[in-house]
Amino acid sequence: MSDPTIIQELESIRQSGLDALAGLNSEEELQAWHAAHLSRTAPVMLVFQKLGKLTPEERPVVGQAANQVKVALETAFGERSAAVKEQALAQALASEKLDVTLPGRPVVHGRLHPDTQILRELYRVFGEMGFQVYRSREVETDEYNFQMLNFPVGHPARDMQDTYFIDAGERGDNPLVMRTHTSPGQVHAMQEASATNPQNPPPVRIILPGMCYRYEQTDARHETQFDQIEGLAVGPGITFTNLKGTLSDLARRLFGQHVRTRFRASYFPFTEPSAEFDVECFLCGGKGCAVCGGGWLEIGGCGMVHPNVLRNGGYDPERYSGFAFGLGPQRIAMLRYGINDIRYFWENDLRFLEQF
Ligand code: FA5
Numbered sequence: 001m002s003d004p005t006i007i008q009e010l011e012s013i014r015q016s017g018l019d020a021l022a023g024l025n026s027e028e029e030l031q032a033w034h035a036a037h038l039s040r041t042a043p044v045m046l047v048f049q050k051l052g053k054l055t056p057e058e059r060p061v062v063g064q065a066a067n068q069v070k071v072a073l074e075t076a077f078g079e080r081s082a083a084v085k086e087q088a089l090a091q092a093l094a095s096e097k098l099d100v101t102l103p104g105r106p107v108v109h110g111r112l113h114p115d116t117q118i119l120r121e122l123y124r125v126f127g128e129m130g131f132q133v134y135r136s137r138e139v140e141t142d143e144y145n146f147q148m149l150n151f152p153v154g155h156p157a158r159d160m161q162d163t164y165f166i167d168a169g170e171r172g173d174n175p176l177v178m179r180t181h182t183s184p185g186q187v188h189a190m191q192e193a194s195a196t197n198p199q200n201p202p203p204v205r206i207i208l209p210g211m212c213y214r215y216e217q218t219d220a221r222h223e224t225q226f227d228q229i230e231g232l233a234v235g236p237g238i239t240f241t242n243l244k245g246t247l248s249d250l251a252r253r254l255f256g257q258h259v260r261t262r263f264r265a266s267y268f269p270f271t272e273p274s275a276e277f278d279v280e281c282f283l284c285g286g287k288g289c290a291v292c293g294g295g296w297l298e299i300g301g302c303g304m305v306h307p308n309v310l311r312n313g314g315y316d317p318e319r320y321s322g323f324a325f326g327l328g329p330q331r332i333a334m335l336r337y338g339i340n341d342i343r344y345f346w347e348n349d350l351r352f353l354e355q356f
Pocket of ligand 1: 180181182183214216221222223224225226227228230268271274298299300301302303324325326327328329330331342
């Protein structure tokens, strides 16, 4: 038989706990009640600790009774807490007044990334000039990224574009690479067009936009991942004058009628002759600033398509000629918006992005 005094004690623990709970009306009072009646040192818990000292007959009876008291207190606590919360909510709603003179909460709109904005503008301008968009792959073979463009294996000009290789050497001299420029798309596009009529391939006038990747040291004007927009025009009788006219017109459409541009002789294995295309920095008036460096900002490379590249694309260089260029849209956006560090583009810092 169990000790009747323990059973009585449990009953009085239950009763006094429930009585104390009945009048509580706030969260703080409830917490204090919980500490007094259900924490590790609460009277009902101490009964559990005493179980070990009881006889084997008493133990299950007292244990069960103590458990019932504990459950009763927990249940009552849960119900009281819910009632107090409901009461508080009702009071808050009753006291709430609608002040129609308060200023509205601003609605935050998403917006296009500055890179997307400049790309769309370039698509529009080139569209007006009669160029179509051709998309090409970001993972290339060495053959298309380099060899077809007149950079044979081991050619020193490959050092101009530090490359990310993405295979472990299984493909010998033709590894997979992340494209270092959009120029391999030139060969894909020409091959596709010339396949439609190998004897008389159709003229081509396209732009090839897309991401490029180079394993290089980043600085204010260099990123490891950046956009390029390649341009390619192939047909009978295309000259360097057409190239100059196209890029000068582009600069005027983008930056205004009075912008100054210059072509500097340069070298690319896939064009001959080759040039770099610079726009005068109108942020500093050509004096040199954080955006441009020396007064001019290089926005692309260009030249007349090399006969070997025309041939690789299925065009006879005796009958066809072409020009090509590769521009950096982010450099164009830097000039347009006065951005002094290209690394802001992919940092996802809202303080930068919200300015556009
Ligand atoms: C090329 O990539 C050539 N394929 C361009 C070309 C195409 C020449 C067709 C002739 C005919 P280059 O490495 O200079 O060239 O890059 C061209 C443009 O891409 C640069 O002027 C610059 O605007 C941009 N660019 C190049 N590297 C980076 C970089 N690391 N970060 C940001 N922009 C870059």
